[in-house]
Amino acid sequence: xxxxxxxxxxxxxLGLSFSLWLLDSWQDTIAQLGEYSLFSLLAVGxxxxxxxxxxxxxxxxxxxxxPQDRETVSKAxxxxxxxxxxxxxxxxxxxxVNAVHQVPTLREKAARLYVELDRQEIKLAVTGGKSxxxxxxxxxxKSNWNKQAISKTVSILETPALFTGIGSDEVSLxxxxxxxxxxxxxxxxxxxxxxxxxxxxxxxxxxxxxxxNKQDQYLPDERASxxxxxxxxxxxxxxxxxxxxxxxxxxxxxEDGSFEEWMEQPEADIKQLTPLLSEVLAxxxxxxxxxxxxxxxxxxxxxxxxxxxxxxxERALPVIEQYxxxxxxxxxxxxxxxxxxxxxxxINAQMVIDLGNIYQQKFSLExxxxxxxxxxxxxxxxxxxxxxxxxxxxxxxSHAVTFVAGGLVQGVSAAYLTRxxxxxxxxxxxxxxxxxxxxxxxxxxxxxxxxxxxxxxNQQMAVLQGFAKQGVxxxxxxxxxxx
Numbered sequence: 001x002x003x004x005x006x007x008x009x010x011x012x013x014l015g016l017s018f019s020l021w022l023l024d025s026w027q028d029t030i031a032q033l034g035e036y037s038l039f040s041l042l043a044v045g046x047x048x049x050x051x052x053x054x055x056x057x058x059x060x061x062x063x064x065x066x067p068q069d070r071e072t073v074s075k076a077x078x079x080x081x082x083x084x085x086x087x088x089x090x091x092x093x094x095x096x097v098n099a100v101h102q103v104p105t106l107r108e109k110a111a112r113l114y115v116e117l118d119r120q121e122i123k124l125a126v127t128g129g130k131s132x133x134x135x136x137x138x139x140x141x142k143s144n145w146n147k148q149a150i151s152k153t154v155s156i157l158e159t160p161a162l163f164t165g166i167g168s169d170e171v172s173l174x175x176x177x178x179x180x181x182x183x184x185x186x187x188x189x190x191x192x193x194x195x196x197x198x199x200x201x202x203x204x205x206x207x208x209x210x211x212x213n214k215q216d217q218y219l220p221d222e223r224a225s226x227x228x229x230x231x232x233x234x235x236x237x238x239x240x241x242x243x244x245x246x247x248x249x250x251x252x253x254x255e256d257g258s259f260e261e262w263m264e265q266p267e268a269d270i271k272q273l274t275p276l277l278s279e280v281l282a283x284x285x286x287x288x289x290x291x292x293x294x295x296x297x298x299x300x301x302x303x304x305x306x307x308x309x310x311x312x313x314e315r316a317l318p319v320i321e322q323y324x325x326x327x328x329x330x331x332x333x334x335x336x337x338x339x340x341x342x343x344x345x346x347i348n349a350q351m352v353i354d355l356g357n358i359y360q361q362k363f364s365l366e367x368x369x370x371x372x373x374x375x376x377x378x379x380x381x382x383x384x385x386x387x388x389x390x391x392x393x394x395x396x397x398s399h400a401v402t403f404v405a406g407g408l409v410q411g412v413s414a415a416y417l418t419r420x421x422x423x424x425x426x427x428x429x430x431x432x433x434x435x436x437x438x439x440x441x442x443x444x445x446x447x448x449x450x451x452x453x454x455x456x457x458n459q460q461m462a463v464l465q466g467f468a469k470q471g472v473x474x475x476x477x478x479x480x481x482x483x
Contacts, residue, residue, distance in 0.1 A: 066207065066287040070117060073290045073297065077113045080301035084110060086360075087308040096311045106307075109300050116293045122152045122285055123292070125176040128185030129194065130161040133213045136243045137185065140268045150281045152289075163193055176201065177295065180288035181280065182208045188218075189226050190233060198234075205295055207288060209280070210234045211273060216242040216266075239276055242269040309430040316358050320422040323351040324415040325474050332411030332475045348372045351422060359429040375421050378448055384420070384455050389413045391459065395468040412471035416458075419467075424454045 067073050084106045091099035126134045138158045147154055157179060159172040176182045182201060186194055190210075201208050212230055215223050223240070230238045245266040253259045281288070327347050352368040363371065379385050392413045428450045458464075 066205075066284065066291040067294055068287065070286075070290060073117060073294045074114075076294045076297040076301075077110060080113075080297045080304060081107075081110050083301050083304040083308060087304050087311075090308065090311055094311065094315065096314075099307060099311050102307060106300070106304055110297075113293055113297055113300070116296065117290065119289050119293075120152050122150070122154050122181070122281055122288060123179040124154055124156045125159055125179035125182045126156060126185065127159040127162060127172055127176050127182060128211075129163045132185040132187050133241075133243045134158050134161070134185055136268075137183070137211070137213070137241070137270075140243050140270060141274075144268065144270065145274050145277070147278065147281075149278050150285065152281070152285045154281065162197060169197075173197070173200070177204060177206060178292070180207070180292045182206055183211050184208050185211045185213050186230075187214045188212075189229050195233065205291060207291065208237070209277070210238045212238060212240045213243060215240045216245045216269070239272040241273050242266075245269060312358050313426060313430070316355055316422075316426050319351065319354050319358070320419055320426075323347055323354075323422065324418040327418040328411040328415035328471060328475060331414035332407040345369070345372055345376070348375075348418060348421065351418070352425065355422060355425055355429075359426075361429065375424070375447075378451060379417070379421065382448060382451060382455075384451065385417060388417055388420070388455075388459075391464055392416055392468060395461075395464050396472070408472065408475060411475050412468055415471055415474075416464075416467055420451070420454055420458060423458070424451045427454060 084103065087099070087106070088103045090096075091103065126138050128134055135158060138156050141156060157175060159175045160168040162169055162172050184194075184198055184201070190198070198208055198210070210230060212227060215227075218226065227238065227240055245268065247263040247265050249261060250264045251259050251261045330347060349365065349368040349372045352371050353363045353365065356363040356368070389409070393409045396409055396412065424447070428447060431450075
């Protein structure tokens with residue numbers, strides 16, 4: 001997809017700086033901006049105006065919240081379809097051929113979800129670490145479990161063993177996530193790794209039932225202590241089993257004083273599990289299927305959103321490139337520091353508007369200025385401006401042209417900080433719900449996290465050196481840049 005930008009960088013920067021110099025009415029603004037250092041407001045460029053972020057964290061492993069009606073799930077599917085439609089529209093509008101070809105697959109997945117709503121089969125997953133009794137439990141359930149009270153059919157899937165260190169965890173968890181109810185087996189109190197895995201499943205709104213297997217291998221006091229600990233951690237959502245009990249020695253005495261001994265294999269003990277399992281599936285079968293469908297709808301929405309964001313970012317990057325070099329030209333060519341600051345701030349405000357348009361977030365000029373100001377203050381607070389400026393200065397010291405062109409460090413720093421701000425804005429908007437004019441407010445905490453992440457990714461020496469070389473070529477095209 002080709003993006004044509006027809007705004008000469010150097011001329012645009014000079015023209016804007018000169019025009020701003022003529023605007024006496026902006027003197028108050030200049031004085032206010034003077035409170036910041038030169039490089040601080042060179043950083044002003046990205047930010048957020050309409051942002052809503054706080055996703056509640058699920059720190060306690062409680063039962064998954066299941067949808068209570070079919071309509072709730074239908075709305076979730078419709079939400080995914082809306083993102084698919086947005087993706088399709090923008091892919092066609094901007095002639096993204098590869099993206100257009102992916103639309104039919106997404107629509108087919110959405111259509112299957114409506115069929116999934118009325119699925120008459122309940123899918124049960126049995127998972128856990130190695131040698132916890134998964135295979136035996138599946139066999140015992142298939143042969144001994146009376147499912148007459150359940151209106152739906154039940155299929156049982158055993159996942160590959162978790163925690164084997166050979167990359168099977170992702171496969172196992174993916175298979176478990178596609179099922180309606182997960183039986184998670186453990187042979188004792190939960191290890192930290194097991195507990196985190198259960199939390200991961202429940203954070204994805206997956207219904208999990210913990211099965212304390214091999215209870216017969218513990219003394220009564222130990223068994224009671226472990227079971228109490230598991231129930232406290234799992235909100236009582238625990239059952240104890242012994243699907244393959246240890247053989248016991250049986251001795252038969254005769255009247256003459258002799259005796260016979262042999263080893264006898266007790267029957268599997270699943271008397272706690274099967275009644276509870278039957279009750280859950282009989283009373284909550286529809287809700288379990290709906291919850292699975294809702295998870296799949298969320299996954300589909302994320303898939304479509306990622307594809308949409310990819311074509312939006314493809315459009316955004318040339319815009320960022322344009323404004324970073326306009327900012328560089330303004331800072332490099334303008335002899336008055338205050339006007340350098342003002343020019344860069346104005347450039348970045350317009351950049352916020354242009355990037356907002358790409359992400360369907362409409363900013364007025366005043367809103368964009370406010371966003372730029374918020375971003376500048378945050379970058380100052382995080383210390384990114386000073387660190388970046390010093391790093392750019394260090395890199396440019398290796399070039400003789402640095403000592404000839406005193407504004408070169410300022411120009412390249414302005415471009416670099418403008419790019420960081422813009423990339424932060426883009427990444428932040430990509431994480432938000434796909435919406436139009438949502439009117440959400442700036443979340444400084446989340447914005448700070450995004451800024452720090454983007455800064456870390458772009459602060460590597462190789463990145464800085466490459467960027468500095470580009471800056472020298474742009475601002476001093478006749479200078480020879482050292483390799």
